Amino acid sequence: MRHALLIGCSQYDDPEIGSLNFASEDAEIFSNLLKTYCGFENEDIEILSSPSEKSPSATRSNIIKKLSIPPNQKNLDLLIIYFSGHGIHSATDGKDYLLPQDAVYRSVEYTAISFDYLLHEVKKWSARCTILVIDACRNVFRNGKAIDTYQSSFNPSEIKLPGVAAFFSCAPSERSYELPNLKSGVFTHAFSEALGDTGKCKTIRELDQYLLHRVPSIGNEYGHPKQTPYTRVDPLSIADTVIVSDQRKLSIAASMKIGKEIRISGKRSESYDEILSDSVLAIDFGTSNSLAIYWNKSGELKYVIGSEGRKNHPSIISFYPNLDYVVGQDLTNEPGNNGKCIAVKNFKRLLTSNDTVNVHGYEISPTVLASLLIASIHKNFEEATGQTGGTVIASVPANFGIAATNKLANAFHMAGVPLTRMIGEPCVAALNIVQLKDFFPSIKKNDGYYAKNILIIDVGGGTTDVSLVEVSYLYPEGDYHFEVQAAYGDNYLGGMDYDEAILSLIERIGRAELANAGASQVQLKRNALMLEAERAKIALGRRSVAHVLLANIETTSGIDNIELEISQAQFLEISEDLNQRLKNCVNKAFSHFPNSPPDFILLAGQGCKILPIIKTIEKLAGNIPLIKDYQENAVITGLAIQAKILSGIGTNVLLLDAIYSGLCVACASTQSIPSESKSSQDLEATISTDVNENTETITLINTFAFIPIYASIRVRITGPLDTPIPLDIYEMSGNNSQQKIGHFLIPPRVVSNLLEIRCDIDANGVTLLKVEEIPDSSNYTEVRLLAKYIVNRYWTQASQSALNAGYKYLSI
Template sequence: MAAASSQGDGPAVGIDLGTTYSCVAIWRGDRGEVIPNDQGNRLTLSCVAFTCIERFVGDAAVNQAALNPANTIFEDIKLWPFKVVADQKDRPMIVVQYKDEEKKFSAEEISSMVLAKMRETAEAYLGTPVKHAVVTVPVYFNNSQRQATIDAGAITGLNVMRIINEPTAAAIAYGLEKMPVSNKGRTVLIFDLGGGTLDVSLLNIDSGIDIDMSIFEVKAVAGDTHLGGADFDNEMVKYSLREFLRKHERTDIRGNQKALRRLRTACERAKRMLSSTTQTTIEVDSLHDGIDFCTTITRSRFEELSKDLFSKCMKGVEKCLQDAKMDKSNVDDIVLVGGSTRIPKVQNMLQEFFDGKELRRSINPDEAVAYGAAIHAAILNGGNSDGRLVDMLLRDVTPLSLGIESSTGYVETIHGVMSVLIPRNTAIPTRKEKGFTTLYDNQSSVDIKVYEGESAWTKDNNLLGEFRLEGIQVAPRGVPKIKVIFDIDANGIMEVSAEDQTTGQMKKITVTINRGGLNKQEIEHMAQEMKRIAL
């Protein structure tokens, strides 16, 4: 996407809102800077905790997690110790005890607390208010998840200028800083294995040598929103629990959330150690009822425990290449992003798959996404006084197919057939339209149900939203002409409209597909609540 005009209202930052860690960066002068938090760390844990006294975000939240697991919100759904209930609109709400009261928070509110922390980190470093940001999301985030991220920014008073996919942001960082100089474009595969998600993206990058514009064209994406470093930690935890039960048969700690939290921390530490050594120990003093726990684990044992996860990683690469209709020999660079790419087995599998091709490790895997987002934010904000940043054309793609429920041209059906208007990996922004008609005689309205997914049957896909087009011409089935239009912007946010063309009069209903999203009043209410909680 070409650069937008300057916001004229302070700096714009790039935020990697990760499931495990978050990171904020800014481009100023002639270089990018990753901004450290108040603990001096360049990464901030995406964790929020509530106590009887105050709220913690980041490192401080994790430091008290073992003593307060029920009120500590973190990414791993498999080990959630906190309570989740549905609100009146059937949206999930997280229940915690805060200042001796029961409080319920939406996912957007929790995300807004992490975003607020990242903004505060940037403001403390820059000494000026920060109101604008480019925020990254996993490639397989659906429309409602992307809208929720924008809503989270609005709650904390942050204008989300653009939502971009994490590997696309990493590609921007690589294309500007580290890509080999060439007079032609290069085909780059970004392999992003973070704490909670796997994103694989294949791009053509032209770094702007022959033109005054860098072009980043995504050809295909693949991934898994439930595969990341936390899943490897889970395998270590399950192994450790088996070892503990083997040594202490009558002692079951699976219901002890405090013990599990401490064990998980030790397992994560051991996993990191195994990236640089072939053997280490998992050790926790007084894990349960005064019983110390200590066991040895080797790298080969860890790899055996995680073999199914490693297999899933490679399936993502294979699917991305298959969707792009590209042979692996045509990939110029394989770029590693995300802390979990430090696992030796991951690197070995990738290198073997690409017939020994050298992997690009020239960008910091933990910081590349935020760095790339900061570059894009600077361009959108007009902050290129030094001339180092050329304009940018960014063409991303839809990760999933999008369509409506129909059958052989009829806009409604009892069979639940998926009629695709926008196939997956279609470049965005995009606009597609398709003609339909009525299924029954004398219909005066039709229901438009919008889905995303790859199944031929809508029951196996994800319902994004629905609306009713009323006032259509009453006529025998098949006579009315109904045009359905899908319009997706650069953020990946979609609007769907339908119009009756039979009479020549425009009758159109437009709906923003953000099922479960927040309306303006809800956002304003949550923003006020966040200010009150921060006091």
């Protein structure tokens, strides 16, 4: 339930208070914003405006009456109070006031609305989230002179606002301006951009960040003095409150309006399954299928069941022409479809690119598609347990780069699912070792430390990851330690590629058979062929020959069915190129064992059941034992073990993860330079203020470094002192290839030519960059902060704390 009170006061009765041009129009603009983007209906909004023919006047008595809570408006989800008009700080009593239409300038304390009174009344509404938007402190004239010849504008930094998020149009000692060209105030115009398609803001935090840079920019464009918006949020936990509607939230990234999910009623339990109060939901978002799991109050591991009563949630979304959609089912083959439904599959792989999917003429990003699937799975969880919100952990391909991982994290955020941590798929799969009782068979009843190396090969529907993990066991404590040593992979190798290989083979053999039957012109339907290819792939894992049926083919002798045979030998032959790519990944991991092979190889992912893949792995493994106990459930059950630890019901497992991509900084030279500063640390590179001279890179964080980790480099800057410094950030993969992921300009130095670039990565992988100007050989001794950025968007508590501390997201 939502409610808004919007007050716009352009006209004042007292001639000593100058009139405004667009305050009343701004209230109407704000009303339209709430209805368009925030899910408000006409009945949710009350407007007081002066002058106005259709709304009550913005008088003191009307404002007081509207602030008094009606009986049917208690316990709101969201309350918004908007005021556009004059604001004054009284020199008489030191309080701050908003001026209604009938305020008397010489008796402000008795005729205006004090902030103390406003907050007192707001508290009575008991809204879960209250937002104040104050577009005040505008230019005011009294007998041709500014009003602050007698009284000053109010100071938002001194106003106490517990339980409220408040947006003020300008900082203390500044003014708020109007724009005749735009027929609006600067601040309200920026607010319109922020919620609209320019800013696409969804949360209080995003609004703050957009307004902070946009309001001064608009004022500068129109030649006004500096106007810097000011935001107060108390407590900070409400900063990530989503204020836009659900449909707006899901459609922002796609720049179009997604329809509603059509929920298919299925074989779900009619009663709630009680869960632990601190239970963590684990989600394995897969290319072909996705899984979700949690621990119930009885300590049992429970899968979240989909609409068809199965634990596997097919990663498929079918869209109707109006963009309403069904998750988990391919409706394209339904009777009478005739192209009405479009099914989107395998979109997880698209997260590694900038590609979109065309659906009924609209381009939808893979992030939006992933968010729809994740939101649906989370809804299934809520229906099964009766619990909303909660903590979520998720898996991510270890070979995903920062940009792809950010897109997946954004998908969880867009879905409104509170993501706590993301863990590499093969690394979390290793946790299944704790369930193998005979993994350390040589342990005697003596204190000891035992360690073994495991190679995890995870071939999913669309990606392949190979990870090296050292597993240690402490006896008699019974503690397991998992240390990730390295990870390699191929983001374009998975079960779907073997499907495509068989499909091509079926087409080639089928064409020859059709030609013999006099039906060479027949168009083979791809969807039907893909179904046959998937069946053949599975069948060839169990027997030497698979039969493929081309049904209802029109030949010279009539309608006929043509049956084809695909042999294991043919499957192995057409898969040679794919198998070689798998070998490359495994051999890179084997390079970490120059003297001895790994002790075990653990297989994960559905792909490890595919004939050419298992044959390739067995040949590479030789005498190394293969663990095949988990396969397609390895990742989700590993996540369940981690969820158990986070839920507080399991403490004997410690996963020491690593970062799979290193970070480099572009520089002009990487030669070590003796430091002239008081510090004994040598400089490691030079960076030029001319970006064209920065043609080399220097490593800031190495690939496969254990996290948490802290690292720093010191560099000398060449170029004019008053020139911004270009900083290019590169991501370095396991094969040492580099890709530029970010660029930003550091503010000019003050005195020193020396910088320190610091990087902190916490245990959840949240990566923070900080750049500081440090003392050089002169008498300058101050350490000056120049920039601080968050590299990845995991949306964890650590990310939120960093944002609260002034960090900004690096644009990737």
